[in-house]
Amino acid sequence: MSLSSGITAATLAKDIRLEWRSKDAINSMLFFALLVVVIFSFSFDPLAEDSRRIAGGLVWVAFLFAAVVALNQTWARELRNQVLDAYRVSPAPANSLFWAKALGNFTFVGVLEGLMTPLFIVFYNLRARGPAWQLIPIAVLGTWALVVNGTFFAAVSLRTRSREVMLPMLLFPVSIPALLAMVNGTTAILTGDDPAKFWIVLLATYDVVFTIGCLALFETVLHAE
């Protein structure tokens, strides 16, 4: 195992162990997403036909808002006891830390989606008319799109006043193409009216572009003083 992947694995294992013992992020995300589901159900009558058309947007908005809860904790945790400063002066490559954090967030948001999806299906009587297996690439690529930029912008907003508010203000505008693709792809599959291929390709492109962008700029942002 090379040095950088070793650091990634160690940091990722530490984050997952911390989360496993405290369950801070996952509990707050789950409860938050649950609240969104319940509150949205008051804003329209969740009949099967309507909910098919609306569910795509609803599901992803709930996941997006919930993900921000976890993303905000990503780096804030490292501020205690100056862990982040220690990391900065250590010779460890910055990008391996970024990978660890992004993969950790991906895991947490993935678990959230796994737990929340059955609830959405039950509450909104969802059944896909299109090819349901295509929801899996949309979920994986879409989650990565949110998480990779979210992890990066959480590191940016760490240096600002009122950082918890700053993260969504930076993350949401840049994420609009990805959100559009997730929502429209999911809706296309649920209603079965259109093919979702275009949206999956768009999501993959978005992921590639921004993963490269994050890796290219993360070291600069981490060392910003």
Next chain:
Amino acid sequence: MKRAFPILAVLTAILLSYATYAALVIAPTEQTMGDVQRIFYYHVPSGWTMFLFFAVNFVASVVYLIGRNLKADAVAVAAAEIGVVFCTVVLVTGPLWARPVWGIWWTWDWRLTSTLVMWLIYVSYLMLRRFSSGGQTPLLAAALAVFGALDIPLVYFSIWFFRTQHPQPVIGDQGSIDPSMLRVLLINWAAFICFGLLVFWSRYRLEVLRQEVEESQALEALLEPGSSR
């Protein structure tokens, strides 16, 4: 360089007044839309100027990321602010025209939506600058500017997938624009670019002064450890 500023100011004043006269009086009235069409001479040049300044912001941000030159950061912030102003002009004049012609103020059409998203991206850039403190602001902002610029093609491409209602470009091969209208349009564009450059110049100088003040304050604090500011 400093002497060029009043010259540019006078040039801008002359061009802007002539361009306004040209747009309101000289340009022929459009057959179907009537006088409402004249907002075109403000809407389109603003749009082009907006793209120009956003491009300047991107280039300056990349230059800053490579060389850490504070002058490049001053260019970036000035360009972003003026780009947002012109973007706002586009977003305000568009609905004013659309209401009598389309019958609606706003539609979630390709161009309208992508311009709005671009506005959101650059407003978030300005917000970041406002909320971050100290010497790391230029760096974080430059990173965000690069992300925003990477995002714009994706925004356009994704929203393009929707049906488009916006008039197609009237300049170029398929376009059909009266030559006298085109002339007025180009005069207006020249006037808007001059105006944009004039404001940009003042904003840039203000930003450089602000950097100098900050630097000398930091230096003072270093030299006199006893007096904390």
